[in-house]
Amino acid sequence: MANPILLGFDSYSLRAWQWKATRLIQFTAEQKLDSIQLSSLGDYESFEPAYLQKVREQASAAGIVIDGGIGCICPSSKSWSPRYGTPAQYLELGLKVSKAAGARSVRCFLGASSDRLSPGGIDAHIENTVKVLRSVRTQALDAGVIVAVENHSGDMQARELRTLIEEAGKDFVGACLDTGNPMWVVENPLVTLEVLAPYTVTTHIRDSVVFEHARGAAAQWVALGDGCVDWKAFMTVYKERCPTAVMQLENITGRPPQVLPYLEPDFWKAFPKASAAEFARFVSMVKNGHPLMQSMVVKDPPGVDAPEYEAALRVQQRRDLERGFEYAKKVLGVGARWRV
Numbered sequence: 537m538a539n540p541i542l543l544g545f546d547s548y549s550l551r552a553w554q555w556k557a558t559r560l561i562q563f564t565a566e567q568k569l570d571s572i573q574l575s576s577l578g579d580y581e582s583f584e585p586a587y588l589q590k591v592r593e594q595a596s597a598a599g600i601v602i603d604g605g606i607g608c609i610c611p612s613s614k615s616w617s618p619r620y621g622t623p624a625q626y627l628e629l630g631l632k633v634s635k636a637a638g639a640r641s642v643r644c645f646l647g648a649s650s651d652r653l654s655p656g657g658i659d660a661h662i663e664n665t666v667k668v669l670r671s672v673r674t675q676a677l678d679a680g681v682i683v684a685v686e687n688h689s690g691d692m693q694a695r696e697l698r699t700l701i702e703e704a705g706k707d708f709v710g711a712c713l714d715t716g717n718p719m720w721v722v723e724n725p726l727v728t729l730e731v732l733a734p735y736t737v738t739t740h741i742r743d744s745v746v747f748e749h750a751r752g753a754a755a756q757w758v759a760l761g762d763g764c765v766d767w768k769a770f771m772t773v774y775k776e777r778c779p780t781a782v783m784q785l786e787n788i789t790g791r792p793p794q795v796l797p798y799l800e801p802d803f804w805k806a807f808p809k810a811s812a813a814e815f816a817r818f819v820s821m822v823k824n825g826h827p828l829m830q831s832m833v834v835k836d837p838p839g840v841d842a843p844e845y846e847a848a849l850r851v852q853q854r855r856d857l858e859r860g861f862e863y864a865k866k867v868l869g870v871g872a873r874w875r876v
Contacts, residue, residue: 541779542601543864543871544571546740546786547579549857552850556581557591557637565598567861568874573738573784575605575643577620583633592638599873601782603738604634604681605643610665613647613691614654623668627683628675635679641737642681643712646700649690649720652806658692662700669704676708682737686712687728690720693810694731701735711735713781715765716742716788719755721807722798724817725765726773733777740786741864743767745793746825752798753822757788758832760860761867764825771868783870787857790849792834793827 547560555563557579564572572595574580581587595602608615609623620626627644634642646665652658669683676683683704687697701709713736715725725744729736743763746755761767774783797803804810833852835845864870 539779540872540875541775541870542570542782543861543874544569544573544601544603544782544784545857545861546573546575546605546784548575549785549787550853552846552853558594561591561594561598561600564600567858568871568876569600569861570872571601571603571782571784573603573605573643573740573786574637574639575603577606577630577633580633580637583629585636588633588636592636595638602634602637602639603641603643603684603782603784604630604637604639606630607644608647609644609668610646610651610661611668612654612661612664613651615645615647615651624671627668627672631672631675631679631681631683634681639681641684641710641712643684643686643738645686645688645712646691648688649806651691657806657808658696662692662696662703666700666704669700669709673705673708683709684712684737685709686740687714687717687721687732689717693721693723693807693814694718694728695811698731698735706735710737712738712740713778714740714742714786715770716740716744716757716786719744719746719757719796720794722753722796722810722815722818724814724821726770727814727817729770729773729777733773736778736781738782739784741783742786742788743860745828746822747827748822748825749795751795751800752803753796753825754793754827755796756793756828757791758828759787759789759856759863760785761863762828762830764821767868771870783864785857785860785864787853787860789852789856790833790835
């Protein structure tokens with residue numbers, strides 16, 4: 537197979553293991569993957585040049601591509617934290633660390649679902665995020681690192697993220713396409729892909745179940761292959777429109793189903809500009825969907841239960857991620873290194 541789509545994973549998939557960059561890269565090599573997204577500055581033991589060079593050399597020696605990452609960069613979002621200074625300073629640090637580690641992109645995000653109901657709605661937060669992005673344009677271009685903005689947990693629909701990217705500048709801003717988060721903005725992941733494919737530089741590939749509920753629908757994240765996403769149709773579009781974007785699995789299991797009460801009028805206050813045609817495609821997915829009909833340890837994030845429960849969650853995270861690798865390789869035909 538000539539030039540297959542590269543396969544990797546986002547470090548958050550193994551969050552309960554608390555591994556740092558060198559161990560994560562080792563695991564990536566053991567799984568015969570092509571890439572890894574180190575999606576948090578917490579994945580690094582140090583920001584010192586010598587350490588980051590070590591990370592870079594380890595990945596290069598194993599033939600592994602790195603994508604970098606940080607968190608929220610919107611100063612008006614409820615998700616914003618000043619731990620690393622201003623949003624611009626945080627993004628500048630993310631660019632610097634990512635470049636030193638050899639990353640091609642640095643993933644970041646606007647916020648979360650609660651931002652949609654704040655004064656000015658999501659548009660106000662998009663405007664503020666665009667200002668932050670524009671302020672680091674020179675640094676990003678000099679570093680040769682693309683800023684990949686994620687459609688995060690309920691913050692933006694695909695068309696809104698497309699607007700953000702175009703207003704900030706397509707020459708240095710792209711998309712980190714997440715296939716699980718569209719559930720929380722009642723969007724079919726195929727719509728998300730169709731809208732964002734031209735801007736996609738990296739991804740969070742995740743499966744979901746979605747099914748009818750008395751208040752509208754309910755959705756839950758599951759291991760790749762266990763859900764309701766039409767991966768055959770998804771891969772057809774992906775191969776045509778963004779074949780150079782790495783498929784990074786971001787496996788998040790262990791969380792209960794979440795109700796999407798779209799039959800209730802108040803739900804739509806968060807989506808005043810939603811497309812009826814696009815919502816209809818989500819409803820079709822719901823009506824053809826199903827709940828997860830197998831066991832799952834429901835407990836995430838870790839930290840408050842018995843050690844035995846925490847251990848079970850760790851085992852599940854790794855097991856489900858590895859099952860996802862097998863599905864991506866054998867069913868979706870993704871990945872290069874495992875073929876050798």
